[in-house]
Amino acid sequence: MSLPHAILTALLEKPSSGLELTRRFDRSIGFFWSATHQQIYRELGRLETAGLIRALPQDAPVRGQKKEYEVLPAGRVELERWTAGGDEPKAVREPLLLRLRAAAVVGTTGLDAELARHLALRRAQLADYREIERRDFPPSGTPADDRAADGDRLRHAVLRAGIGLETFWVEWLTETRAALPADPS
Amino acid sequence: MSLPHAILTALLEKPSSGLELTRRFDRSIGFFWSATHQQIYRELGRLETAGLIRALPQDAPVRGQKKEYEVLPAGRVELERWTAGGDEPKAVREPLLLRLRAAAVVGTTGLDAELARHLALRRAQLADYREIERRDFPPSGTPADDRAADGDRLRHAVLRAGIGLETFWVEWLTETRAALPADPS
DNA sequence: AGGTACATGTAACATGTTACATGATTCC
DNA sequence: GGAATCATGTAACATGTTACATGTACCT
Numbered sequence: 451m452s453l454p455h456a457i458l459t460a461l462l463e464k465p466s467s468g469l470e471l472t473r474r475f476d477r478s479i480g481f482f483w484s485a486t487h488q489q490i491y492r493e494l495g496r497l498e499t500a501g502l503i504r505a506l507p508q509d510a511p512v513r514g515q516k517k518e519y520e521v522l523p524a525g526r527v528e529l530e531r532w533t534a535g536g537d538e539p540k541a542v543r544e545p546l547l548l549r550l551r552a553a554a555v556v557g558t559t560g561l562d563a564e565l566a567r568h569l570a571l572r573r574a575q576l577a578d579y580r581e582i583e584r585r586d587f588p589p590s591g592t593p594a595d596d597r598a599a600d601g602d603r604l605r606h607a608v609l610r611a612g613i614g615l616e617t618f619w620v621e622w623l624t625e626t627r628a629a630l631p632a633d634p635s
Numbered sequence: 636m637s638l639p640h641a642i643l644t645a646l647l648e649k650p651s652s653g654l655e656l657t658r659r660f661d662r663s664i665g666f667f668w669s670a671t672h673q674q675i676y677r678e679l680g681r682l683e684t685a686g687l688i689r690a691l692p693q694d695a696p697v698r699g700q701k702k703e704y705e706v707l708p709a710g711r712v713e714l715e716r717w718t719a720g721g722d723e724p725k726a727v728r729e730p731l732l733l734r735l736r737a738a739a740v741v742g743t744t745g746l747d748a749e750l751a752r753h754l755a756l757r758r759a760q761l762a763d764y765r766e767i768e769r770r771d772f773p774p775s776g777t778p779a780d781d782r783a784a785d786g787d788r789l790r791h792a793v794l795r796a797g798i799g800l801e802t803f804w805v806e807w808l809t810e811t812r813a814a815l816p817a818d819p820s
Numbered sequence: 821a822g823g824t825a826c827a828t829g830t831a832a833c834a835t836g837t838t839a840c841a842t843g844a845t846t847c848c
Numbered sequence: 849g850g851a852a853t854c855a856t857g858t859a860a861c862a863t864g865t866t867a868c869a870t871g872t873a874c875c876t
Contacts, residue, residue, distance in 0.1 A: 452730050453835080457735040469855055483733050484726030489836065491857060515844065516855065523649035526741060533737045534745035537730055539756055541669030542800075545637050545722055547793050548668050552644040554789035556711060564671045571724055598660050600816045602738035607811045615727075618803050626792045631785045638863080654827055674864065676829060700872065701827065 453493050454502075456483045458529045459520055461503060462557055465520040468494055481579075481612050495518060502528055549627075562630055570624040576616035638678050638733045639687075643706055643714045646664035646688060650705040653679055666764075666797050679704060687713055735811075747815055768794055791811040 460471055460479055471494075472487040474480075487494075495505045501524035506518040521529075546568060553561050587606045645664055656679075657672040659665075670678075682688045687710035691703040706714075731753060738746050772791045785801055 451834090452728070452733055455737060456733055459733070459740055462740045467855075469858090479736075480726065482727050482729045482731075482736070484728060487836070487855095488838085488857080492835095495857095522670070529737055530741045531746070533734055533741055536745075536749040536752060539753055540728070540730060541665065541671060542667050542797075543637070543725070544667045544796075545725060547666075548637055548641055548644070548720055549668070549770050550789050550793050551664070552640060552714055554786040555644055555647045556715045556718055558785070558789070560721075564721040567656055567721060568724055600743070601739040603814055603816070604735050604743070607807075607814065608735050610810075611729075611732055611807055612727075614803050614807055615800075622792075622796055622799055625795075628786055629792065630790070636862085652827075653829090671865070672827095673829080679864095680829095682860085 452483060453485055453489060454497055455529055455532050456485070457490065457493055457497065458502065461519055461521045462526065462529070465506065465518050467516045469516075478582075482608060497525070521633050523630050544555070558631060562627060565623055565627050567629070569620065572616050572619045572623065576613065576620060579609060579613045583613065587625060637668060638670055639682055640714055640717045642675065642678055642682065643687065645711050646704055646706045647711065647714070650691065650703050652701045653705045654701075655703075664746070664766075667793060682710070690707070707717060725816070743816060747812060750808055750812050754805065757801050757804045757808065761798065761805060763796045764794060764801060768798065 456475075457471065460474055464544070466474065468491050468589065469580055472485075475483070475485045475490065476589060498505065498519070501522060503519045503521050508517065509514075530610065546564070549561070549564065583606075587602070587609070620627050638641065641654065641660075641664060645651065645659055651659065656675050657670075660668070660670045660675065675765050679688070683704070686707060688704045688706050691705055730732065731749070734746070734749065768791075772794070773789070
């Protein structure tokens with residue numbers, strides 16, 4: 451039940467069309483919640499039906515033509531309600547670890563190549579995050595007003611989570627490759 | 636498409652009934668791939684139909700009575716095929732980070748309590764992993780035969796991934812709580 | 821006979837994925 | 849007018865979740 455709230459958050463940050471949302475889910479929002487354009491259009495329809503968002507006025511909506519949405523008061527209330535609540539840390543589902551466990555039983559053929567591939571991807575993602583941090587969160591210097599600073603602190607914390615996770619994976623992948631038995635091919 | 640392979644791996648490690656698998660998915664296997672008993676029974680049925688596993692002989696299978704499965708040769712081949720392959724690191728979906736991002740827009744009410752709750756859970760999980768490591772992977776001393784040692788190295792690497800991830804979250808949660816604005820209640 | 825733990829399952833629904841369909845706009 | 853891009857959507861399917869149903873074994 452998180453996708454609708456991800457969309458509400460995104461639309462509060464900035465009213466957008468389905469495709470614009472899709473692009474934002476490929477960048478910043480996607481760093482902690484991914485979604486395809488099909489999911490987004492389906493969910494936009496539901497949120498509109500539920501009266502939580504509405505399409506901005508336009509003359510005669512036509513298929514193929516941009517349609518922007520904004521959050522209605524009821525939508526903001528729902529997001530506040532959800533944000534104040536909680537849930538269990540969701541169970542881990544990491545296929546790479548599953549592969550390792552399987553390899554412990556049926557052999558490590560191809561495993562090192564897969565680890566190398568993941569390492570390259572994680573390094574690229576980490577560099578990407580670091581670049582965003584450099585650009586969007588320069589090392590203090592500008593004490594903005596309190597409310598804006600609070601929001602910034604939270605967004606920075608989210609980004610640091612991404613950086614920390616990628617950093618961990620890069621280290622773990624490097625260690626694990628080093629400890630791997632020579633390829634038995 | 637990972638659940639069937641998780642089950643094949645588990646059954647190769649040790650033939651089991653549905654309920655036994657469910658319990659193992661709540662412990663060791665669940666550390667990197669979770670599943671409920673309903674998913675497991677459904678998937679066992681599919682794997683049996685597909686000829687990858689079979690129920691161990693028993694006289695007249697009855698509902699309510701234990702039914703053990705073992706992996707057939709075709710199942711091992713399928714697992715080998717899957718293990719040698721690869722896939723993209725799956726997209727992140729972390730509701731807690733989404734909540735932070737939402738809180739940056741609608742306010743931080745209740746957020747610190749939620750972070751504190753996660754911190755306690757992560758610490759408990761970390762202690763659990765450390766205990767398992769202490770018990771199952773004592774600091775060397777016993778150079779077992781090569782094949783067993785290879786499997787152990789891989790299983791240990793999986794466990795270290797769990798330990799590293801929980802360690803990261805404990806640190807991040809601690810830092811983030813410290814940086815949080817005082818509760819605006 | 822009643823309760824509890826063990827054990828296997830069904831049904832309904834929610835969410836996520838993959839493949840495809842359709843129209844609008846812009847540039848050549 | 850054809851190709852590329854923007855933009856919205858449908859359909860079918862796979863996977864995951866929640867609630868419930870049923871039977872066995874054992875203990876009291």
